Amino acid sequence: MAALTLETLDIINPDLYVQRGYPHEEWALLRKEAPVFRYQRPGVEPFWAITKHADIVTVSRQPELFRSSQLLFISQEEPGSPLPDEAILRQLLNMNPPEHGAYRQVVNRRFTPRAVQQLKNQIETITTEVLDDLVGREECDFVTEVSAKLPLAVIAEMFGIPRADWAMMFRLSNAMIGPADPEYGGSETITENLERARLEFFQYFNQLCEDRRKSPRDDLASALANGSVNGEPLPPFELLSYFALLIIAGNETTRNATTGGLHALISHPDQWERLKRDPSLVSKAVEEIVRWTSPVIQFTRIATADTVLHGQQLRQGDVLALFYPSAGRDEEVFEHSAAFDLGRYPNPHIAFGIGEHYCLGANLARLELRAMFRQLAQRMESVELAGPAQRMRSSFVGGIKHMPIRYRIRA
């Protein structure tokens, strides 16, 4: 392969993410030589690539100067027309202060450590059930049979969605988050896929909300259906967008952390043995897995004024993309940043973001991942790849789409 240069490196083309995985060499070069880098390539709107931990913190902590917008992430032009404005969800990720805080308050209390801790037993039970399904066999696709199941089941449980509907939710959320991937999207254009999925989604949750207004329960759906912002109920579109956000945001991200975590453990047998010997390591292990896999590749911000960042002059209206996986490998923050070390402490990764938009579901994701990796360490007697892992075609949420494994598991 030709030597890497700033002029030619590519960190956006989704096909490269399929072929080679995360572009860690490219990010390392950017961190070293151009931490705030003007990225200009055909087919991509020019933007600033932010790759250092400290700069991502600086930007994320100034939500007035660096606003979130409908442009959630940078992508390459693909066949199919862009989304019409009215089809874009109105949700936390593209809101700004003061509206953003008011909306976040509607459900924040259901996502604090204390609140999610109450779900611990349900999460452990769902995890056990998922792993029980593997008993009696020797091979499976770890993604579809294990990692994909837990996050969806947990958020569905939190909403109060009946089990019979879980499979449908899975299909719709895949269609909505991974439309650039032909397997998830079908053969039509991105726009058609999204619109069809969105319609089905909205119909379902409209019904659910009507039900919870008539007979409220102690679930997340009731909190949203009966919630208010500045004294008013949530408008219909914002309400439905909220449901979509909570399903989408926690689904593929946690799934990819789970798959990527097991993948890392398989390729680092010493760390796998370490976790099996000492399951009390699991909290630290999960932080390291989240740092290592960093399932969200980027979110964007837009500068609202001319400003200087790490020596570069930015102009009002400029777009910035924050590359979280790069921050997780920042040599100035992490010792041996390229080493996968389950005992790493402290581990100040920002794979869940930081500041105004800090991941609402971080405590939930942690709880799910701890349950999963504790039980895996206790029950999986052996595990290895039974074929190559297939990566996702996305430069937004990244990870592994299919991962065949051969294993022995305790009943």
Added chain:
Amino acid sequence: MRVEVDHNLCEGNGRCVEVASRVFELRDDDRSYVLIQNPPQALRAEIQLAAKLCPRQAIRLIED
């Protein structure tokens, strides 16, 4: 050195407790409380880390 948590900003996500459990505690109102108002120097590094990682910038370190 003194430590304060601004309860108007804190949203109880517990980042501070994760990195400095000797100094911060989450209570039933989902707010973080400071356990040692005047912590010893030995705790400085973890308090600084907590202040840095607090997503809401709710932690203040006041030097005497």
